[in-house]
Amino acid sequence: MFSYYVKLAYLSCKRTWGMTLLMVCAIGLGIGASMTTITVNYLMSANPIPQKSEQLFFVQMDAWQPNNPFNDDGDAPTQLTYRDATYLWQAQKAKRQSIQSGMAAVIEPADKEVLPFMVQGRANSADFFSMFDVPFLYGTGWDHQADLKKERVIVINAELNERLFGGKDSTGQTVRMAGEDYKVTGVIDRWNPKPKFYDISTGAFNDVEEVFVPFSLITEQKFSRSGNTNCWKPTGSGFQAFLDSECIWLQLWVELPTEQDKEAYFSFMNAYAKEQNQYGRFARTDNNKLRDVMQWLENQQVVADDANMMMAMSLMFLLVCLLNTVGLLLAKFLGKASEIGVRQALGASRNDLFIQHLIESGCIGLAGGLLGLVLAILGLEAIKVMYGDWIRDLAQLDLTLVAMAIGLAIVSALLAGLYPTWRACQVQPSVQLKSQ
């Protein structure tokens, strides 16, 4: 029976091919536009580390200007001062903790024929690799001792390993960076979490750094810091004065596996703020925050306003396309009134007619969905061209999204077909047969 109805649908569509084409195009365009924007939004709001995003917390402490909060809504600053971050890190009160800042330096390849080049890197403490489940191709990260002793050790990414060592296992080799030799302890495998949750301060969708070095080396001033630095109070001259200042430029992540761990850590933070308050710091002692990965990304609104706006627009666009389809289907089914009358007279029940026409709507929806999928792929390509490199990984259809596109198309078409089908089933056979 099903295949018979599909055949009827095919014949009916062929007869009114212009209208059918219009409906398929309308659904296709609506689905294409919606899926393009849904894809970008879905990937922007993805959980970059689902296995432990609820155990990783971003530490925020409010040592900002007493009578002028950092954020207009009064929320705590997004980074920490050197003194607070290092205090919390040295206390080692969490299961794991990683203090970090961006850095940049020049690498001089051993091969003198190759020109020196600049790399973007991260200065972080040892726990970074284990707490963020960083995959290693060769070797591992460094240990806590290396942090304390300011050892010249380095972790590089696979691309840089390819460039410097031809892709071979380079652990134990040295890299000449910023005028000093660094020993390679590990090579990171392909790892590019989107959003780049561990540091979104200079763009939530940037690529992962090429090199990683112990955070403690930052005080040696061999390489330059990168990222944002915000100050509210004049600082004295020189680097030591900067380290002692109220400028915020560091981030601290802690791993707290249980709710109790979290509560204990939060009280530790608050106790520290209270103690500092006695020295005239932390005017807002209770404005400290521990947010897990998804809470932090939500708080920082990594899904761009533009993306949200575009999605709202495209869903309205889909609605127009569906209204269009309802109108056309209605016209089409009512145009078949006499055929429906004949079928009824020959014994088809209303139920049969209902199913027959829903199948016809579903077929149009399926065709529209397939067209929509093609248009979504084209739309995502267009987005990559127009928005530039950073959006590359956010304009990728996966199986879930493909299934969603087809599902959305069929559901939309069935919804659109519901009323016209109901109307078609109301046809009185006697009236139709009389007028023949």
Add this chain to the structure above:
Amino acid sequence: MLNLFSGLELGPIFRALMRNKIGALLIALQIALTLTIMVNAIFMMQERSQQMARASGLDESNTFYLSNTVFAQNYNLKTALQQDLQRIRQTPGVVDATQINAIPLSGGGWSMSLQTKAGDDIEGTGSAVYMVDENGINALGVELIAGENFQSSDIVWREEGSTTWPPKTIITKALAEAMFEGDWKSALGKTVYIDNHQPVQITGIINTLQAPWNGWNGVERSMLVPQQLDNKGSRFFIRTEPGRRDELMPVIEKMLAESDRGRIIRNVTSMEQTRDKSYQEHQATNTTLLTVIIVLTLITGFGIVGLAMFSINRRTRQIGTRRALGASQWQVMRYFMLENLLISSAGVLLGAAGAVGLNIWLVSTFSMSPLSPVLLVIGVVALLIVGQLAVSYPALVASRISPATATRGRA
């Protein structure tokens, strides 16, 4: 008046519509939603276009910059900088060059707060800081409208980590207006305070120079500071004679790279590229919105054509009868045009309300500004025209139905 309307047969059209309420309602709703989306999309495009149209103040078509990153140890930064600048300025075709700490519209830079009174808890005005030498104004191509340029004796070295500021500054008109209640002329010669306490005298005012951050509401507020950075990382900003930029970019890159192997010359970028990159998302969003508007209008238009064709097919005999009873071709055509006008009018009325509603939501959710009524009127008129254009073909088909149809059986 009454006669005119009865002549236009609005009554019969309306009664006929009432018999096919759903069809008319669907078209009206489509038109309403199309108007809602269209007006707000055009409005968003306008906002972006206005932002993109703001002048940076630079001689954008003839300027470029590059980053100079020193990696050699025991490198004499000061001597090298002077030599580099001299070499660049002497290159034929170069108008001027300066070392600078940040690039307008590039997204990264320094900002400081300026106060009209010294003290710790005084509200200041944020400003972008550009550190340049006495060639800065000419190299950037900005226009000095009051006061005077820096002298070479004003330029001081800024050591890494230093927090002291030189005693003179040149500021933009917008910054002067923000600090001195709209009266920029009065700013000249005044002393303001940077870093809460350090006095700085305003010795010159430039017309326009944008900050590095295009989305900042203070993007027009910038200051020039007579300082040269004693840093391993610095930038050179270079202005060429008109039309010679593209030819000189690789020449200067090569000349600098080969003159000294202890550093890397990178990011050689023209100001035009920087502007394109800075507004890339705006541009992309505008293109997308424009596509949405066009496709949406087409879909609505074709939807009208489809439904009108259908209703004409169903009414072939009635139309034939009307023709047989003496209605002219034009009267038949006018019937369908008027029918569409009635439906469209209901649609645009609803759509106008929808557009305002959506705008209110957008304003509260995405901090946009409210819609201009002119745009709404333009949108309404445009959609009424689209409706008339779309229905004109089916109406023409209807008008050609032969009166003889009435006498035949079922068509």
